[in-house]
Amino acid sequence: MRAKRKYRKRYDKLPIVLLFVLPALIPLIVFWIYPILRSIWLSFTNWDFISPTYKIIGLKNYQSLFKNPRFFEALWHTVVFTAGTLFPTIILGLILALLLVKPFRGNGILKFILFSPWITPTVAISIVWSWIYKTDGGIANTILTALGMSPLKWIASSDTAMLSVIIVTVWKSLGYAMIFYLSALERVPGELYEAGALDGASRWHQFFDITLPSISPTTFFLTIITMVNSLQAYDQIQVLTQGGPAGSTRTLLYMYYQLGFQEFNMGQATAVAVIMIILTAGLSLIQFKASEKWVHY
Amino acid sequence: MAEIILKNITKEYENGFQAVKHIDLEIKDNEFVILVGPSGCGKSTTLRMIAGLEDISEGDLYLDGVRINDVSPQNRDIAMVFQNYALYPHMTVYQNIAYSLRIKKVPKDEIDRRVKEVASSLGLTDLLDRKPGQLSGGQKQRVAMGRAIIRHPKAFLMDEPLSNLDAKLRGQMRVEIADLYQRLNTTFIYVTHDQTEAMTLGTKIVVMRDGEIQQTDNPTNLFNYPANKFVAGFIGTPTMNFFDAEVVEENGQVWLKTKDGKIRATEEKAAKLREGNWIGKAVTGGIRPEHTVFCSEEEAAFKGEVSVFELLGSNAIIYVQCGDERIVLNTDDTVHQEHGKSVYMKVKESRLHIFDPETERTITN
Numbered sequence: 101m102r103a104k105r106k107y108r109k110r111y112d113k114l115p116i117v118l119l120f121v122l123p124a125l126i127p128l129i130v131f132w133i134y135p136i137l138r139s140i141w142l143s144f145t146n147w148d149f150i151s152p153t154y155k156i157i158g159l160k161n162y163q164s165l166f167k168n169p170r171f172f173e174a175l176w177h178t179v180v181f182t183a184g185t186l187f188p189t190i191i192l193g194l195i196l197a198l199l200l201v202k203p204f205r206g207n208g209i210l211k212f213i214l215f216s217p218w219i220t221p222t223v224a225i226s227i228v229w230s231w232i233y234k235t236d237g238g239i240a241n242t243i244l245t246a247l248g249m250s251p252l253k254w255i256a257s258s259d260t261a262m263l264s265v266i267i268v269t270v271w272k273s274l275g276y277a278m279i280f281y282l283s284a285l286e287r288v289p290g291e292l293y294e295a296g297a298l299d300g301a302s303r304w305h306q307f308f309d310i311t312l313p314s315i316s317p318t319t320f321f322l323t324i325i326t327m328v329n330s331l332q333a334y335d336q337i338q339v340l341t342q343g344g345p346a347g348s349t350r351t352l353l354y355m356y357y358q359l360g361f362q363e364f365n366m367g368q369a370t371a372v373a374v375i376m377i378i379l380t381a382g383l384s385l386i387q388f389k390a391s392e393k394w395v396h397y
Numbered sequence: 398m399a400e401i402i403l404k405n406i407t408k409e410y411e412n413g414f415q416a417v418k419h420i421d422l423e424i425k426d427n428e429f430v431i432l433v434g435p436s437g438c439g440k441s442t443t444l445r446m447i448a449g450l451e452d453i454s455e456g457d458l459y460l461d462g463v464r465i466n467d468v469s470p471q472n473r474d475i476a477m478v479f480q481n482y483a484l485y486p487h488m489t490v491y492q493n494i495a496y497s498l499r500i501k502k503v504p505k506d507e508i509d510r511r512v513k514e515v516a517s518s519l520g521l522t523d524l525l526d527r528k529p530g531q532l533s534g535g536q537k538q539r540v541a542m543g544r545a546i547i548r549h550p551k552a553f554l555m556d557e558p559l560s561n562l563d564a565k566l567r568g569q570m571r572v573e574i575a576d577l578y579q580r581l582n583t584t585f586i587y588v589t590h591d592q593t594e595a596m597t598l599g600t601k602i603v604v605m606r607d608g609e610i611q612q613t614d615n616p617t618n619l620f621n622y623p624a625n626k627f628v629a630g631f632i633g634t635p636t637m638n639f640f641d642a643e644v645v646e647e648n649g650q651v652w653l654k655t656k657d658g659k660i661r662a663t664e665e666k667a668a669k670l671r672e673g674n675w676i677g678k679a680v681t682g683g684i685r686p687e688h689t690v691f692c693s694e695e696e697a698a699f700k701g702e703v704s705v706f707e708l709l710g711s712n713a714i715i716y717v718q719c720g721d722e723r724i725v726l727n728t729d730d731t732v733h734q735e736h737g738k739s740v741y742m743k744v745k746e747s748r749l750h751i752f753d754p755e756t757e758r759t760i761t762n
Contacts, residue, residue: 289481289483291479291481291483292483292485292486294448294450294470294477294479294483295477295479295483295484295485295544296485296496297449297450297469297470297471298448298449298450298470298471298473298475298476298477299496299497299500299544299548300471300472300497300500300501300548301471301496301500302471302500305500309485309496310485313485313487313488314486314487316487396486396487
């Protein structure tokens, strides 16, 4: 009797709760949960993206992926691209924030200029950078020559293409990291630095013992966001290199695109997508676990 | 253990505002000095200049004979307890207390020994693994003190350390600070706006107003011989009664004529009043509530009606309205605690203070 009442108490508000949650839940289901489930389903088929029919082929898509050197190459490129964008974005973003946190003349304009790439569409940015990277007469090489260095082939060579795409991505997200770090730095109580100074802490000690721990939640947030953004990078690769030259900038996501929409092998493409979901979730989980050690709220 | 000397110290901000104006102060080794005054009087700024957290605009600051104006706070060997404690939120109590030693690269086992010693002396032993967020206000306060004393600094600075605690805890911590001072035997400089803290803790009290020192003295002298009307009104609760009076001389006796009567000046005060040529002039009289008593109509210096009374147990604070002046009594008299009752009051002549109405300086000290 009592258990029943408890049960009823817990569930008799369900319709009302659903009513309030529904507006958020519907788009989530339509645009997120259903496509994920559908992708997982498709990854077990041989659908070619065009035919109305397909066959269930079980784990064959995964098996052939794991035998394909192109897949591991793309996985490695994804790792390089993610690490290559993550660390510079976080570190340079923090350095910029540290430089701009103290008010000075023109401070606001500088912040805006540094932040503006973030609000500019990646496609537009990438087109501009493709001009900068032009081997003949591009600004990048003009500067290198002026500095007495030999010009580079940038996106035209498989040696430097990945670096070029990383530079564009870091440049774009730098201002975003900076803005978050700025507000985090402003929230660190000044008294902590004063207490530190009286405890004998040098500027250096204060930075590592007070500033870094105090802004660690922001670092954590930015790490997750930048990582997910890097795993999902598509626009800049599409505009600058189309995954080339010689597949040197082909990440997992770009491989998914090529498999699905150029080679019409949607089954295998969705298998790549599923692997990416697992990868992203796994990395995030590891970060959340690790964050208990270094993030101080 | 330190002697601190402030010579002609001034703090002027960029907008030209002077928070501290040419102050001179000598703090001897092992003194417990209190900087007290209303908010905005410059007491905290003075303390922060001693700590090195504020630049000194003008004047010289000496620590043990060495001018330290340009020495960074890191190298002054002065510890400070902040109003909001300023504990490192991501460090445990242990790490907070140990931090200064860790920076000095003191060997780990010595740090451990000293942290445990300090923790046990402050009753923090069971809290060493906690973070500041898990502590009560009083516990945080103790950690802040632990962080200061572990270094054996030359001087302790405390900036309103008890103002964030509730009244009961404040009383308790006040006793603990007094006890700490006895044990450590070093120089303390303590900022407060609470005169009870000032009177009970300090061996020397510096009363400040508008960036200037009003008086520097020990608590007894400050209470009995205030240098001016401001100090007289600031020290002591309830506040001293002030009233207008005229100095008159009749038959070789000097009197203060009040609105409703007169008060005899003691020989000593009479001499000072004559000396200063005050006979026939207007002055401001001051008498503390505990030195004001009810009396008969003939003896009265003031008469009025009881407007409010506050019973405090053994004694009562009685507010008497005398025209547009108000006289407050602190008394154990129970007869007159009746609203609207007409009463007569006189003062204990020996405890009368007389001030220059223009400069507000005490005439009779």
